[in-house]
Amino acid sequence: MPITPDIKDFRLAYLFRDLDRELLAQIAERACWRELDTGAPLFAKNDPGNRFYLVKTGTMKLFLLAEDGQEHVMELIGREHLFAEAVMFMGGRYPVHAAALEPTRLIAFDAGFFLGLLRGNTDLCLALLAAMSRRVHGLVTEIDRLTLQTGVQRFAQYLLAQPAQKSADTRTIRLPASKQTIASLLGIQPETLSRILSKLRDEGLIEVNAETVVVLKPDALGRIS
Numbered sequence: 001m002p003i004t005p006d007i008k009d010f011r012l013a014y015l016f017r018d019l020d021r022e023l024l025a026q027i028a029e030r031a032c033w034r035e036l037d038t039g040a041p042l043f044a045k046n047d048p049g050n051r052f053y054l055v056k057t058g059t060m061k062l063f064l065l066a067e068d069g070q071e072h073v074m075e076l077i078g079r080e081h082l083f084a085e086a087v088m089f090m091g092g093r094y095p096v097h098a099a100a101l102e103p104t105r106l107i108a109f110d111a112g113f114f115l116g117l118l119r120g121n122t123d124l125c126l127a128l129l130a131a132m133s134r135r136v137h138g139l140v141t142e143i144d145r146l147t148l149q150t151g152v153q154r155f156a157q158y159l160l161a162q163p164a165q166k167s168a169d170t171r172t173i174r175l176p177a178s179k180q181t182i183a184s185l186l187g188i189q190p191e192t193l194s195r196i197l198s199k200l201r202d203e204g205l206i207e208v209n210a211e212t213v214v215v216l217k218p219d220a221l222g223r224i225s
Contacts, residue, residue, distance in 0.1 A: 005031050005107045018127040030110040036100035049087030049094045051108045058104025059176045062096045073184035151188045156224045171215040
C-alpha cells in the first residue's frame, strides 16, 4: 500500500469535488492511510480533532456513551463518505467516539493543514461553504424525516436506502451492522426492531436470513404507513 493516497482516492468526496489538481496534490501529500480491525477505536470523545477521515472500505460507527455505559449510535459511515470534517470549525475536539464495525480502510486528512489552505484561499472557502451547505441541507431533511416517521417507516426507509443486489422484483441487502446497532441508530429499542422485522415478514414484504434482508416488495415497503 502506498504511504500517501493518490488524488483519485478522494477527489470525488464532496469536500474536494470542486478543488483543482494543485490543491488536491497538496492535500494528498499531508494525508495518510489508516487500517482498523473490527471493533478498533479511531478516536474518543474530546480527543483533539487534528484529522478528518474518508472511508474507502468498511464501516465506521460514531457513538456516544451514557453514564450507565449504554452506547447510543449517532451515525454509520460507509465507503466513500467523509466524517469528522466539521470538527475543524467546532473548537477542535471530537464530539463523539468512533470505532470500526468491520475491517475498515480510511484516508486520514490533516485538519490543521486544510484550515491553513482555507485561510489563504477565498475561492476554496466559498467552494467549501457551498459543499457543506449542501451537506447540511441533506442532514436537516433527514432529521425532519426521522422525527415525523414511525419506527416502522424509519426502518423501511433505512432498508431502501442501503446498497442492494437488485433483481426485477426484489432487493437483497446485507445489513452493515448488528440489529442492536441499527436500532440505536434509528432511535428505537432492539426489541421494537425485532417486532418490526416480524411484522414486515408476516406481511410478506421482507425475508430475513441472519444479517441479510430480502425486500420482496420494494414499492409496497416504500409506501408503508
